[in-house]
Amino acid sequence: xxxxxxxxxxxxxxxxxxxxxxxxxxxxxxxxxxxxxxxxxxxxxxxxxxxxxxxxxxxxxxxxxxxxxxxxxxxxxxxxxxxxxxxxxxxxxxxxxxxxxxxxxxxxxxxxxxxxxxxxxxxxxxxxxxxxxxxxxxxxxxxxxxxxxxxxxxxxxxxxxxxxxxxxxxxxxxxxxxxxxxxxxxxxxxxxxxxxxxxxxxxxxxxxxxxxxxxxxxxxxxxxxxxxxxxxxxxxxxxxxxxxxxxxxxxxxxxxxxxxxxxxxxxxxxxxxxxxxxxxxxxxxxxxxxxxxxxxxxxxxxxxxxxxxxxxxxxxxxxxxxxxxxxxxxxxxxxxxxxxxxxxxxxxxxxxxxxxxxxxxxxxxxxxxxxxxxxxxxxxxxxxxxxxxxxxxxxxxxxxxxxxxxxxxxxxxxxxxxxxxxxxxxxxxxxxxxxxxxxxxxxxxxxxxxxxxxxxxxxxxxxxxxxxxxxxxxxxxxxxxxxxxxxxxxxxxxxxxxxxxxxxxxxx
Numbered sequence: 001x002x003x004x005x006x007x008x009x010x011x012x013x014x015x016x017x018x019x020x021x022x023x024x025x026x027x028x029x030x031x032x033x034x035x036x037x038x039x040x041x042x043x044x045x046x047x048x049x050x051x052x053x054x055x056x057x058x059x060x061x062x063x064x065x066x067x068x069x070x071x072x073x074x075x076x077x078x079x080x081x082x083x084x085x086x087x088x089x090x091x092x093x094x095x096x097x098x099x100x101x102x103x104x105x106x107x108x109x110x111x112x113x114x115x116x117x118x119x120x121x122x123x124x125x126x127x128x129x130x131x132x133x134x135x136x137x138x139x140x141x142x143x144x145x146x147x148x149x150x151x152x153x154x155x156x157x158x159x160x161x162x163x164x165x166x167x168x169x170x171x172x173x174x175x176x177x178x179x180x181x182x183x184x185x186x187x188x189x190x191x192x193x194x195x196x197x198x199x200x201x202x203x204x205x206x207x208x209x210x211x212x213x214x215x216x217x218x219x220x221x222x223x224x225x226x227x228x229x230x231x232x233x234x235x236x237x238x239x240x241x242x243x244x245x246x247x248x249x250x251x252x253x254x255x256x257x258x259x260x261x262x263x264x265x266x267x268x269x270x271x272x273x274x275x276x277x278x279x280x281x282x283x284x285x286x287x288x289x290x291x292x293x294x295x296x297x298x299x300x301x302x303x304x305x306x307x308x309x310x311x312x313x314x315x316x317x318x319x320x321x322x323x324x325x326x327x328x329x330x331x332x333x334x335x336x337x338x339x340x341x342x343x344x345x346x347x348x349x350x351x352x353x354x355x356x357x358x359x360x361x362x363x364x365x366x367x368x369x370x371x372x373x374x375x376x377x378x379x380x381x382x383x384x385x386x387x388x389x390x391x392x393x394x395x396x397x398x399x400x401x402x403x404x405x406x407x408x409x410x411x412x413x414x415x416x417x418x419x420x421x422x423x424x425x426x427x428x429x430x431x432x433x434x435x436x437x438x439x440x441x442x443x444x445x446x447x448x449x450x451x452x453x454x455x456x457x458x459x460x461x462x463x464x465x466x467x468x469x470x471x472x473x474x475x476x477x478x479x480x481x482x483x484x485x486x487x488x489x490x491x492x493x494x495x496x497x498x499x500x501x502x503x504x505x506x507x508x
Contacts, residue, residue, distance in 0.1 A: 032068040032390060032391055035059070043071055044069045044070055048071070051375070051487050053404065054485075060401065065079065066084050066390060073217060074217075075393050075397065077381075077397070079398065079401065080400075080401040080404040083435070084388065085405070085438070085442075088398065089443045090435075096380070098119050098120050098382055100380045102211065103206075103214055104206040104211070107234060108207065108233060108240065115127050115128050115448065116304050120382075130276075130280070130283070131305075135276045136448050138451055140184075144180070144452075148180055152459055153463075155172060155173075156467050159501045160467075163503055168497075170314075171197075173314045174314040177460075178193055178197065179193075180309075180313075181305060183270060184309075184452075186276070187251075187268035196243060197310075200307050200310060200311055203236065203307065204311060206488075207488065210487075211229055213225070213230070248298060250268075251267075251278055266278075276302075281298075312373040312453050313460075314492075315371075315491070316364070318493060319370075323418045325478050326418070326481060334359055334465055335465045335469075337357060338357060339465075339504070342466050360465075361458070362423045364457060364461070366422065366423060369437065371493075372403060372438070373440075373490050374491075375402055376401055377441050378397065378399060378489075382394065400438075403491070411436040432446050467503065467504055469501075470502075471502075472499060
């Protein structure tokens with residue numbers, strides 16, 4: 001930041017006096033929401049800290065639940081109250097249904113032609129509908145039960161082999177989630193998973209939109225300062241192209257081998273039908289879509305699935321295990337429920353046992369409250385609005401601080417405490433209708449993969465609690481675990497979790 005300020009000091013002085021002279025000429029300004037004092041050029045950048053949602057919460061405590069920040073050249077509106085969030089995301093939806101655009105989404109998601117970062121328009125509706133119908137619907141999620149069971153069994157076997165030694169739980173859960181997502185969407189696990197895992201983590205950190213060139217989009221100096229990051233992203237995009245092009249080419253070759261009218265197999269899915277890539281290739285060839293698609297459009301959506309389907313589920317399981325290790329009472333209660341329910345048949349989904357694991361569901365809900373996978377809902381205003389008497393400028397970035405709302409003492413008793421039992425009294429769900437609890441967002445941009453991700457989370461946690469007793473490595477205390485999140489679109493824990501897993505039957 002000091003380097004940035006130094007690099008901009010001379011043009012800053014010039015622009016400051018230019019704006020001062022313009023204001024002296026009597027140009028009217030509309031009343032923006034309150035916020036901290038701003039410096040010329042950089043605005044409030046000097047007051048930012050990582051992770052930003054924690055800093056936004058601290059600033060909002062002083063300046064109110066509707067706050068204006070100037071981040072470089074960009075207007076940013078921070079919302080941290082359920083009432084204002086409801087007005088923006090429900091009453092004024094779709095006026096706030098757009099996503100802010102930044103350099104990472106343009107490079108890594110093929111000019112934002114995906115579903116997550118695409119502008120709100122008819123093309124977005126088309127691609128979202130295809131994803132939900134062919135991969136993310138409750139019917140499809142049930143179909144993928146055998147994949148979840150198979151991959152979870154592999155993880156259990158791997159942990160048994162490491163019995164008595166500490167393992168990197170974060171990496172193993174990430175690998176599990178990645179394999180489930182790839183097999184469901186592409187028909188097979190990704191071969192270059194290590195490269196993909198690193199790429200997903202790096203990309204999600206940069207997609208948050210806080211790169212210098214995002215905050216000063218018209219500045220050549222900012223572009224020069226960001227040249228290294230842009231070059232790195234383009235290098236990652238080339239690696240991503242290799243991985244995704246291989247997936248698409250393999251599907252195209254296999255589809256060409258399927259004889260017309262062959263009732264034995266219709267596509268590349270493990271179940272004999274079409275998987276999502278097959279569907280995209282078919283509708284592309286038939287040219288019946290209102291908005292024709294090419295390989296770049298397909299790859300943009302596939303990268304959505306890799307990042308969202310892999311990162312979100314793994315992050316929730318990882319945070320849940322951290323909290324269980326920090327709260328032995330909750331761990332014991334959850335394990336007792338799981339082991340009682342699965343003692344006759346450890347296959348959780350095969351006998352619909354998952355529906356009876358009520359306390360485990362409370363643990364997941366409380367994990368999502370304290371550690372929402374999307375700590376801030378990034379939106380953009382498509383036109384000027386007036387809210388609570390304040391002007392929200394057209395094109396302003398809007399950050400709905402879900403992380404702060406989930407910890408607001410006005411809506412939650414002892415908000416910093418991990419207490420799953422609170423949801424026995426609070427009948428809140430994930431559907432986006434309760435604005436004090438929005439772990440998956442709300443409105444038209446609500447996470448379409450919620451059902452898919454939760455199925456992985458419930459299955460993985462139940463199997464981990466059933467098959468193993470857990471403890472931290474020798475010398476590591478639960479109360480000393482670092483609970484700070486890393487920077488990015490999602491909010492995984494900054495430090496990986498290392499644990500010792502002891503097989504349950506050996507321990508008892």
